[in-house]
Amino acid sequence: MENCMIPTAAMKLLPSDITEFLETINVFPDEIRLRIGRPVTLTSGSKSVITNSRPITNCDLETVVSRVFRNSLHSFSEQLCSGYMTCEGGLRVGFSGTASSQGGKVENIRNFSSVNIRIPREIKGCAVPIFENCLKTSPSSLLMCGAPSSGKTTFLRDLTRLCGSLYRTSLIDERGEIAASSLGVPYNDTGMLTDIFDSYPRKAAIETAVRVMSPQIIVCDEIGSADDLLSLEYAVNSGVKLICTCHCTDIESLYRKPNISKLLKAGVFEHLVSIAEHRIVKIVPLADRYD
Amino acid sequence: MIELLGALFLAAAGLYTGMTALNDLKIKERQLKEVVGIVERTGIYLSSCRLTTAEIFARLSHENTCYSDLFTCTGTEPAKETSAQMRVSGLAYCTEFADYLEDLGSTDLEGELAKNRLFTVEAKTALGQAEDKRKKYSRIYPAAGLSAGLTAALLLL
Numbered sequence: 081m082e083n084c085m086i087p088t089a090a091m092k093l094l095p096s097d098i099t100e101f102l103e104t105i106n107v108f109p110d111e112i113r114l115r116i117g118r119p120v121t122l123t124s125g126s127k128s129v130i131t132n133s134r135p136i137t138n139c140d141l142e143t144v145v146s147r148v149f150r151n152s153l154h155s156f157s158e159q160l161c162s163g164y165m166t167c168e169g170g171l172r173v174g175f176s177g178t179a180s181s182q183g184g185k186v187e188n189i190r191n192f193s194s195v196n197i198r199i200p201r202e203i204k205g206c207a208v209p210i211f212e213n214c215l216k217t218s219p220s221s222l223l224m225c226g227a228p229s230s231g232k233t234t235f236l237r238d239l240t241r242l243c244g245s246l247y248r249t250s251l252i253d254e255r256g257e258i259a260a261s262s263l264g265v266p267y268n269d270t271g272m273l274t275d276i277f278d279s280y281p282r283k284a285a286i287e288t289a290v291r292v293m294s295p296q297i298i299v300c301d302e303i304g305s306a307d308d309l310l311s312l313e314y315a316v317n318s319g320v321k322l323i324c325t326c327h328c329t330d331i332e333s334l335y336r337k338p339n340i341s342k343l344l345k346a347g348v349f350e351h352l353v354s355i356a357e358h359r360i361v362k363i364v365p366l367a368d369r370y371d
Numbered sequence: 372m373i374e375l376l377g378a379l380f381l382a383a384a385g386l387y388t389g390m391t392a393l394n395d396l397k398i399k400e401r402q403l404k405e406v407v408g409i410v411e412r413t414g415i416y417l418s419s420c421r422l423t424t425a426e427i428f429a430r431l432s433h434e435n436t437c438y439s440d441l442f443t444c445t446g447t448e449p450a451k452e453t454s455a456q457m458r459v460s461g462l463a464y465c466t467e468f469a470d471y472l473e474d475l476g477s478t479d480l481e482g483e484l485a486k487n488r489l490f491t492v493e494a495k496t497a498l499g500q501a502e503d504k505r506k507k508y509s510r511i512y513p514a515a516g517l518s519a520g521l522t523a524a525l526l527l528l
Contacts (some may be wrong), residue, residue: 092447132499146448146476146477147447149476150423150424150425150476151423151424151425151448151449151450151475151476151477152422152423152425152476152477153425153476153477153479153482153483154417154421154476154478154479154480154482154483154484155421155422155423155476155480157479157480157481160479
């Protein structure tokens with residue numbers, strides 16, 4: 081395991097023979113994908129590597145899912161229905177299978193067919209240019225946008241660490257991806273002044289944070305729903321600055337997202353940051369844009 | 372004189388055997404009461420506290436019951452580990468209890484609560500049967516033991 085490029089936390093989830101096989105692979109993956117009847121696939125950046133492992137069986141997937149949910153599906157019903165679970169070490173494990181649904185809402189999942197273990201990357205210092213530009217002198221609100229897997233969460237994690245070293249920061253970690261808390265202890269460095277609201281529903285977390293933690297900055301990942309709109313406006317009206325991310329390929333298309341567009345027009349954000357392929361594409365001060 | 376002593380010894384041995392058989396029934400009944408208590412508390416831990424399987428077992432291992440030690444687990448698969456220990460424990464209802472525990476955590480909350488209710492009913496039925504049996508044999512076993520002992524003593528004399 082010493083030279084293995086896959087974190088131990090991820091290895092612990094896999095069947096032992098697959099673990100032994102992956103130890104021999106010389107790839108530093110972002111994702112480990114298991115699909116029933118097919119060999120293990122590793123994703124690194126935009127490349128997918130199909131390994132020559134044995135085909136994954138139904139039993140393998142059941143083992144992985146059982147370990148992901150700590151042999152306690154009953155304790156994680158919401159996560160089961162939402163299709164992902166955050167595990168030790170900040171791993172985000174997504175899965176697909178056959179859903180039982182009622183009224184358009186997933187009530188249970190059985191016959192798991194695919195599992196995707198996403199390995200988080202904590203890159204300290206990657207968000208320094210954003211921090212220096214927008215937040216060094218005083219708290220300010222900013223929105224980071226980028227396509228899925230562009231690295232938004234990595235930048236947000238580092239920005240939280242930087243803000244949390246200077247300002248009272250409340251991190252709304254709905255999916256447990258940013259702090260990767262286990263038993264209340266964050267696995268990632270989120271800064272000395274950061275309070276973490278782990279796995280809270282976002283609306284409740286923002287309202288609680290404003291009421292009880294008097295934050296200078298609230299950090300949220302992947303905003304965009306109508307509920308977010310109300311709670312974020314509530315936070316801003318309470319004098320709190322926001323650092324958020326949202327899925328969007330570029331800054332222009334942000335204005336085509338109805339809820340985000342409302343927040344932008346209301347002047348909630350002072351800076352927009354565009355992220356692509358794990359790089360900062362541009363930082364736009366919104367005052368300039370309105371001019 | 373020796374024959375009289377031997378006869379007395381045989382009668383006492385018969386009575387002792389009868390009392391031991393009755394005591395076994397009492398122990399089984401007490402253990403079944405503990406099983407019912409454990410399963411009912413598991414139901415509470417599942418529904419109110421939403422504890423994970425490992426957390427439930429950790430709580431049960433700190434209780435003062437015959438089964439507590441079996442809930443101490445060190446591995447990553449507590450349900451299987453505890454179930455295996457339970458199966459070879461020799462305690463009352465251990466096979467059925469092991470089957471229930473082996474499956475704990477494999478379904479969502481609704482499923483676990485349904486399984487818990489079903490197992491509680493089964494354990495309570497077994498407890499009821501054990502109580503009836505103990506009541507039925509509470510006089511019979513000592514009397515039968517004593518009678519057998521006396522008969523053997525008379526035959527000896």
